[in-house]
Amino acid sequence: MKDCYLGIDIGSISTKAVVIDRQYHIISSCYIETKGNPIAAVQEAIQQIHMDGYRLRGIGTTGSARKLVGLLLNANVIKNEITAHAIGTLTFHPDVRTILEIGGQDSKVICIRNGLISDYAMNTLCAAGTGAFLSSQAKRLDVDVKAFGNVALTSKNPTNIAARCTVFAESDLVHKAQIGYPKEDIIAGLCKSVVLNYLNNVCKGKKLEPPIIFQGGVSKNKGVHRYFEEILKQPVFVDEHGHLMGALGVAILASREKEQKEYTLDLAxxxxxxxxxxxxxxxxxxxxxxxxxxxxxxxxxxxxxxxx
Amino acid sequence: MSKVSYPQMGSYGVPIYFLLSHILEDDIVEPPNITDATLELGSKYSPDFVCTPFKYTLGTMIESLEQGADVLIQMGGGCRYGYYHELQEKILKDLGYSFVLINLVNGGNKISISQLMKAYPLTIQKRHCLKYLYLTKKMVFYMDKIDDYIRQNRCYEQTKGSFNRLKKEMLQEMKEVHSARKLRHIYHTYMSKMKKVPRKPMTKRIRVGLIGELYTLMEPKANEDIEQLLNDYGFEVKRYTNVTYLLFEKRKKVKRYLKHFFIKYRLGADALDNIHHTEELCKKGYDGIIHMKSSFCTPEIAAMPMIEELTQKYDVPVLFFSMDTTTSQTGFLTRIEAFCDMLEMRKS
Structure with a gap:
């Protein structure tokens, strides 16, 4: 029987679980909403993933509920999400120099040099321009958040929306809607404002060197991705597993751990x-x-x- | 007979209590330790956009007043903190307390004992008074030296808490001194005791410099005890800012900085010092720098771009923290952990 490792990333909005083998191939993965109950989310995630024919040898947890879940599952690695993301990305894309990551409530930039983290920054006071902001605005405009990016791509003429503060962005958006801008222009403007906000607040003072990779839940939004490329004037790569990178990274760390034991998952x-x-x-x-x-x-x- | 009280900052309550108890004949109300309740009380009556030291000290003042104090001592600062005692006095008077407030430090680094004397005619001899002033100064000096040693060595202790226990014992003994000789003796005894604390073997040496706004740096409650955290990670910590530096060394050093440094003017409070210390830390080969300030601290905000520029020049990673009353501990720990991981990876 082959060995496998479980990585769980319990974020503010979503919980990601991934099972990998020794060669870091993904055996199974799942993505569910946390809904404010990390324990229930993890229990559900464990039911959704499968590892038949494998022996579970290590568990790693990351994300804001890493300590709690790590304790419950008796995990052998509990790591912060910045390190986990960097390790995960570097394993699959060893030549990457800059990682842009926008998640549910936080956004971060990680600079890599010679295969090591050389600098990072994370949003401090404000959650403007993160996934939570986008999904609340999607609800206001009555557009499914998953379709948000595609709608943005149809716009030829994005409106300018104040990028600094969530509340002001929101009132700006309402104002633009009331004076009759078409919906797709407003949505495109929102996506653009997320990018500007991120570059101005999180990346200030950092050199963004290519190759650049864009991750986190918001990387699934094609509109945001397009404006990143437009504003940075260079290709920005999005991985299909971009949303799982934290979980992957911590699973990889668990597999590197010297002390390993056999786990059983009878959490249910x-x-x-x-x-x-x-x-x-x-x-x-x-x-x-x-x-x-x-x-x-x-x-x-x-x-x-x-x-x- | 009145009751005197003062705000808390780190373990400096010990020398202040020592001084006041010897030169005043009145009762002294020892302020309670800063807790979450103190902060809650302080923020409740403070303007929201005021920096956190204001909230901490206001909270402590209210708690002292509740315990019966009627003379309060406040220390000013070289930034807008210098005006805070007046605002605090107004807020507290509006709340219905009656008391006298004395501001001891003027213009950031001048102690004005004459202010204290004016508000507080002393009945005891001047010589006696001067002796205890001298002893207090010495006590602070020794405390700062010991603290500096602890920060650089606590990370190697074999049994966790050995250094902290020794420091506690030392402070207890220092409370009872009456002569400079005895004080020096205590300092040397504890220094040699600390040097003998059993240590773990040093595998790799990682040194972090701590700079920033003075209150946030010196009050462990205001910085989530970052020194202990970094030491627990196995990192040595260097911090220039302490009371000895601020009151007795700063004035001379700033004159020197202005002559030999690329900034030819003052930025208020400790901004210039911090920029200079950044360069010093970089030149000495420190592995990382952490800058801490309370939210809305204007001089430090002015210093931040220059600190960033310098650290980029020397390729030293820097982490900025802005501590507020509502800063989440989880976010703080995540950033510290990632920073520590990064420093370790860079070193290997």
């Missing part, structure tokens, strides 16, 4: 419970999160003094 039969609590022992008043598996206390997260 287990019950998980989390209990939030405020510690009263000192004036810090830490918000503790106790995690139970079948009534057995797994761990307590969130204490600042290291008591738990």
């Amino acid at each position: 039969n287990l019950s998980f419970k989390t209990l939030g609590q405020e510690c009263q022992d000192c004036s810090n008043r830490c918000e503790l999160l106790r995690i139970y598996r079948n009534e057995e206390l797994l761990d307590t997260l969130g204490s600042k003094c290291g008591k738990y």
Whole structure:
């Protein structure tokens, strides 16, 4: 029986799981919405993927719920999404120099030199120009977010939409719609504003050297992709597995780990419970999160003094 | 008889308490440690767009006032923080507290003891007063030296917490001193104790420089205890900003920077110092630089492009943080982790 490794990327909007073998071939993958419940999303993801004929030897988790899920699955690698994305991309595209990534709530740029991360930046205060913004505007315009990119491509004359702030972009959009701009021009303008916002806020001061690869959920949007190429004046590559790169990266890291053991995934039969609590022992008043598996206390997260 | 209190910053509460308890005859209300509740209280009554040190100190002041203090001491700064005591006084008076507020530091780096004397006619001898001022200065000096040593060595300790425990013991002993000799003795004893702490073998040496706005750097609560975090990763940390530097060394050094540096004017607060320290860290071969400021800190915002330019010239990665009252810890940790991974990868 061959070995396989599971990587799970639990993001703010979507949860991605991928199973790879030793040669980093994808055996199975899935993409589902997190819907604010990472544990349920992971349970569903594990039911959707299959690894028949393989032996699971390692689990890696990444994304904003990496600690929680890593604990539940007893993962051997828990890594931040920036490193995971870089490792995943570099394995499949070793010559890439710049990774642009726009996800549900965060966007980042990773610069690579000599096959190593040399610099990175991540959006700090504001989520303008991320997937969450695009999907909320799609709802407002009554267009399916999956069709958004194709609609944008039909426009010949994109309107200018303020790119800085979500709220101002939204009022700008309403204004443009009320004075009668056609829908496709507004959608194209939105896609363009996402690109401008990203380049101005996240990539400021960074040198974007080719080859450039564009990843994350928003990379599926053809409109955004088109404006990236137009504004950067060079080809921007989109991988069909672009949305899975984080999960792939962490699965690869799990396969490189020296200590490996055999895992069984019977999550569906287990019950998980989390209990939030405020510690009263000192004036810090830490918000503790106790995690139970079948009534057995797994761990307590969130204490600042290291008591738990 | 009045009750005196002061805001918190790092472990500098110890020397301040020491000084006040010896030169004043009044009671001293030790301010409670900064917690989330303090910050919540401070932000509730602060303008939203004010920088975070204002919120932290206002929160502490309210907590001290609740404990019965009626004389508050505030330290000004070289930026708009220098005006904050007046605004804080107004806010607190509007809330219905009655108290006297004394601003101890004027123009960023001049301690004005005369201000304190004016507001507070001292009944004790001048000589006695000067002696304890000198002792306090020495105490801060030794504390800063020990802290500097800890930051550069804590990452190699075998049992976690050895250095922190020693520092705590040292501060406890320093509270009781009455002579410079005793103080020096304590410093040397603990320095040699720290040098003997069992260490892990050093596999690869990664050094990170910490620069930025002073309060955010010096109050662990305001920076999510970044020094401990980096040390836990096995990285050495260097930080220039401390009270000794700000009060006793800065004035001389800035004059030198202005003569020999490419910037010929001051940028307010510690912006010029930070730019200079960036170049120093780069030249000394540090592996990475982390710049921390509180949100809306104008001098540091002015310094950031120059810091970025310098680090690009020397090819040293730099990470910028803007700490606010609502900064999410998850996002902060993700960035720190990625930065640490990157430094490790670059080194191997």
